[in-house]
Amino acid sequence: MPVDNSENDHTGHSLDQLNQALSSGMFVHVRNMLQKMAASDIALILESSPPSARQVLWQLIDQEQIGDILDELSEELKDPLIRSMSPERVAKATASMDTDDLAYILRSLPDAVYKQVLQSMTEQNRQRVEQALSYPDETAGSLMNTDTVTLKPDVNIDVVLRYLRQRGNLPDTTDTLYVVDKQDKVLGGVRLADLLTCAPSTTIRNIMDPDIQSIPVSMSDSEVAQKFERNDWVSAPVVDRDGKLLGRITIDDVVDVIREDAEHSMMGMAGMDDDEDTFGPVLKSTLRRSLWLTINLFAALLASSVSNMFEGTIEQFATIAILMTIVPSMGGVAGNQTLALVIRGIALGHIGQSNARWLIGKELSIGFLNGLMWSILVFIAVLLWKDDMALAGLIGSAMLINMTVAGLAGASIPLILKRLKIDPALAGGMVLTTVTDVVGLFAFLGLATLYLMH
Amino acid sequence: MPVDNSENDHTGHSLDQLNQALSSGMFVHVRNMLQKMAASDIALILESSPPSARQVLWQLIDQEQIGDILDELSEELKDPLIRSMSPERVAKATASMDTDDLAYILRSLPDAVYKQVLQSMTEQNRQRVEQALSYPDETAGSLMNTDTVTLKPDVNIDVVLRYLRQRGNLPDTTDTLYVVDKQDKVLGGVRLADLLTCAPSTTIRNIMDPDIQSIPVSMSDSEVAQKFERNDWVSAPVVDRDGKLLGRITIDDVVDVIREDAEHSMMGMAGMDDDEDTFGPVLKSTLRRSLWLTINLFAALLASSVSNMFEGTIEQFATIAILMTIVPSMGGVAGNQTLALVIRGIALGHIGQSNARWLIGKELSIGFLNGLMWSILVFIAVLLWKDDMALAGLIGSAMLINMTVAGLAGASIPLILKRLKIDPALAGGMVLTTVTDVVGLFAFLGLATLYLMH
Missing domain, CATH: 1.10.357.20 (SLC41 divalent cation transporters, integral membrane domain)
Structure with a gap:
């Protein structure tokens, strides 16, 4: 169980060692070091490196890690790195990404590459992504994942548990399952915690929270962030005009919006773009x-x-x-x-x-x-x-x-x-x-x- | 199921109506309106009101809501409102708060009031709070809740489910239960999602994530926030020097740190305190x-x-x-x-x-x-x-x-x-x-x- 005991030391250390190895041309050593690191640490190292070092590092990163790393990178770094990859590689690297993150990346690609990436995808992924792309940028729709797990109100916990065990896993950052009627309208939410702590015979309707607030798909992302902040949400359902469930927004994406909005104010007041790359050309x-x-x-x-x-x-x-x-x-x-x-x-x-x-x-x-x-x-x-x-x-x-x-x-x-x-x-x-x-x-x-x- | 369909309209509307009712002296009407609102909406209204209106509103708020509202208020509003309350009322209103939030409030009280509030608490609450107060401000310790639920590695899911059902509920924002050894050292974490989706006969050791990162209790809150952001965590365990579990930090408190740090940069660059009250005297x-x-x-x-x-x-x-x-x-x-x-x-x-x-x-x-x-x-x-x-x-x-x-x-x-x-x-x-x-x-x-x- 790794315990990180010192401020920034972990990454600071690796960064120095990596830079030394890079500048001495010990690329195999660098590759080995990168393989042992978490995607988020590699992303941090890329963010903190001058453009020349970035390109070299990018070549040395394991193919399998690329999707996770792209997920963590800021916009101004992501774009040039993706443009340097072939469409097939982009499609492969992004296959495991959440729809909202993938749509975000695709939005910034040139049209020709974008179409090629879409074509290299499986049919199911393509449909998911195309739907995500249909929502305008900076709205709840663009922050949304479509990987919701829904329940019917009249089953009991025992049935739900059997269903979930058969299903095998739940999407990341799931804290609540949504209860919907036959028209997919949201009736309420059931927290995972309640599924675990209530008696198996309990009917979903009796433990669901009927006052769960849904987010309209057209709400601006800043307002979504304010709602999450005020209500301490981990996730929230997104609905269309008729209250039909479309997907869900999770706190990890909201945190990015909060950070971006705050940076926007600070950088804007100093006359800077908030997506300016600290180590850019x-x-x-x-x-x-x-x-x-x-x-x-x-x-x-x-x-x-x-x-x-x-x-x-x-x-x-x-x-x-x-x-x-x-x-x-x-x-x-x-x-x-x-x-x-x-x-x-x-x-x-x-x-x-x-x-x-x-x-x-x-x-x-x-x-x-x-x-x-x-x-x-x-x-x-x-x-x-x-x-x-x-x-x-x-x-x-x-x-x-x-x-x-x-x-x-x-x-x-x-x-x-x-x-x-x-x-x-x-x-x-x-x-x-x-x-x-x-x-x-x-x-x-x-x-x-x-x-x-x- | 309430669907909020328009930007800020919901609160904006209520605010206008409330202000009208307030200025016409229709206090009973205001009280009724407040009773129907969520704590977070009332907090927003207090934040957006001039000081005179705040004091009147505060008198009209239901006793039972006060704890939840305090939880949502920013520091510069919280302090004067709490100082205007009797120690017994503070103790009563804060009884249901998380330890970290309560400790945060107590830190800002004058010594005499602070001691009175502690004395009005139950023995158990007092001990919890006194421990929380022993960690310095702006560290992981001060962000931490001590309400962790732990598991032993060698039991199976069936046993865990029986234990949880007997326990009856889980603390807010619990997404992971921590697995500890006899010395309370963290061995790993088990996601609630895995408890729900894996077969009841599975041993905890087999589904726990042994690579879960723990946060040292002395880490600065800004660094904790960076870790949460980079790793998309919902919660993380806090440990002492020996790796013993002390508590956990949840994303809702981290979001506040992220917001405060970002505001600090922006307001600081303009020569302002970040805790300046927009509607202060x-x-x-x-x-x-x-x-x-x-x-x-x-x-x-x-x-x-x-x-x-x-x-x-x-x-x-x-x-x-x-x-x-x-x-x-x-x-x-x-x-x-x-x-x-x-x-x-x-x-x-x-x-x-x-x-x-x-x-x-x-x-x-x-x-x-x-x-x-x-x-x-x-x-x-x-x-x-x-x-x-x-x-x-x-x-x-x-x-x-x-x-x-x-x-x-x-x-x-x-x-x-x-x-x-x-x-x-x-x-x-x-x-x-x-x-x-x-x-x-x-x-x-x-x-x-x-x-x-x-």
């Missing part, structure tokens, strides 16, 4: 990141053109130019705090019609309080540094204005973007920074210009 | 956010003092002041992209000793390529705008320098912070922005000063 990464930098260049030029409007003031008074970055900077940080809070609230499903106005009001108040506090502090700081009461007063007033606007903008921008069906996690940060930069510069330089005119 | 929120703003004020003053060093240049040439924010801004965005990627890589356990240098080299290359590309673009933009070849050249060169530094800093800062045991998600963004601001201003203003001197 340089040129590809450079190009993928340039969209955000292009937008930022326009935002920065916009801010500069605001300063440009006040060129006269800046010429007259260089200290203004020196201090003019402080106000936008503080507004940006304050606004981003609010933005992160609201984006998380949207992702968790906490923010809706009924409380959005309240939330904006609250963040506006915080912005104003922040503004008061920081206008006083920056007033004191600038007074001490530059010994100029008027200048300190100008920057303090601009700070109050910009921090208040930052609170309002941080709360309302993601809500507006969401209503416009634009992803707040992706676009929110850039829109917000532009607002706080422009307002901050306008407030400070504008007030300074008004002051100098008198 | 204004004054508290203002104060919690001020640490980051204080640090940013110092960073902004530092950047201003860099500009201050070049006051003469700015006085001579106001256009420089107008353009000087572009270089730091682009460096900040590029650096943040790298930072987000590396922080995610650290969180996923993909970055270690063996590949850190490679990663820094890769991001440095991307930074340099980015720098080349953007220096050309900004050169063209400024040339078109200001029609000044020298100025365009200066800003282009500064851009190349700052983008290259941004790539290097974005990759190395989180790795250095991690080695210093400082949380990269929290401190990384601020350190990085300070570096890109200071280097960007130094490069542009310094080059301009050198140019003007000739």
Whole structure:
């Protein structure tokens, strides 16, 4: 019974040894090491390796492990590795995969390869996969497995046990069997635990939970994840519009959705694709990141053109130019705090019609309080540094204005973007920074210009 | 069988109706509505309500539901609500909770209340909880439940079934029973599914999985979460140093850890506590956010003092002041992209000793390529705008320098912070922005000063 006693040591160690063996060209040794490892550990090693090492490792991996490893790899690694395989090998490697995972892989293949993979499959597998592919991406349907085991309500546990023993096994992560009527409509669920602990004479109808919640096949995957999280589910039945059982969703796939959604918010706010490969090729990464930098260049030029409007003031008074970055900077940080809070609230499903106005009001108040506090502090700081009461007063007033606007903008921008069906996690940060930069510069330089005119 | 057919409609609807009833003072109606709702829905409503409404709702909730609702609430809501309850009520409401969840709640109570709650418990519960409290926070021990059901290896399924039927039920989220020897050391695991599908005469030893991985009680909760994610576990046994079974961890608690870790990265990068309450009180929120703003004020003053060093240049040439924010801004965005990627890589356990240098080299290359590309673009933009070849050249060169530094800093800062045991998600963004601001201003203003001197 292996006990893993040290943080990351196990994989860290293997990784170092593997890399040494790889770079010394001891490929047979590497192959032997890989054979002894679990698929999830090999997946981790692939994720943590530069592209060149990945290709070599991929060649050395046992054919039989490939399906399991593909299952564990992230999207950005899976695609190029699969494309490098022949359709027959893909079909063979993926034969034992769950339908939902296989459909996921097929979706990303070029059309020609995809058709070849389908043709290399057994008829039964092909039908299963084609059905899975008919559900749109990022819905309950695309997360769903069709390998459900169903029971009729009027049999007793003894009969069920005989049936299950004859059947021989249950699909992975089965914790509940679904009870259906003749039209395949879900009547309830019976936990495996209850089948084991109740008397053999008990009728299924008496131990099934009739209040089991079904998931409509068109529900978005993020909402499915929220439901699993809130209700501590291990699996849940998926039904069509009429309540007919189509399949089931299991927690292992939901965990991936939760991770992806959370990464999406975090990476999106930093202007990155969430499927960017940490160890991917340089040129590809450079190009993928340039969209955000292009937008930022326009935002920065916009801010500069605001300063440009006040060129006269800046010429007259260089200290203004020196201090003019402080106000936008503080507004940006304050606004981003609010933005992160609201984006998380949207992702968790906490923010809706009924409380959005309240939330904006609250963040506006915080912005104003922040503004008061920081206008006083920056007033004191600038007074001490530059010994100029008027200048300190100008920057303090601009700070109050910009921090208040930052609170309002941080709360309302993601809500507006969401209503416009634009992803707040992706676009929110850039829109917000532009607002706080422009307002901050306008407030400070504008007030300074008004002051100098008198 | 309820089928939820529309996104968030179910709770959104109830929330609106509840709010209406609340604001019209129809408390009896609200109480009736709450009684019909699931604990997880009530928790969601509490999370989505302003503090005043929360207190009223809390008074109206059925005593019997309180334990289940507390279980679903986030930390920042749980604490104030529990503090408002009498110790006896806390003890009563939490009697049916899992040990790990109860220990989690007790940890956050003031000492006096905590002792009173313990005293109001039954002897057996108190012992269970005191043991759970002995494990440090954020370790496998603190996530663990002690309600494991164990089997001996030499009995057959028939005996096990008789034992289980006598026992009457199994703890929630049980998918595997652990097989232990006389010293309680874990020998393997038997899936409930196998107990149901194998012949009654089968000996446990023959169907148990002897390769089941145990989790050491001192493993960090983030690493536990990574293991669950990679291996698609529903539950896993927790053992002490000698391999003795102490308890088990279930996926529902792991999902919370995954969500919290991901939120921590996202909120941390925006300078927010991850346990900040979206609908919390204004004054508290203002104060919690001020640490980051204080640090940013110092960073902004530092950047201003860099500009201050070049006051003469700015006085001579106001256009420089107008353009000087572009270089730091682009460096900040590029650096943040790298930072987000590396922080995610650290969180996923993909970055270690063996590949850190490679990663820094890769991001440095991307930074340099980015720098080349953007220096050309900004050169063209400024040339078109200001029609000044020298100025365009200066800003282009500064851009190349700052983008290259941004790539290097974005990759190395989180790795250095991690080695210093400082949380990269929290401190990384601020350190990085300070570096890109200071280097960007130094490069542009310094080059301009050198140019003007000739």
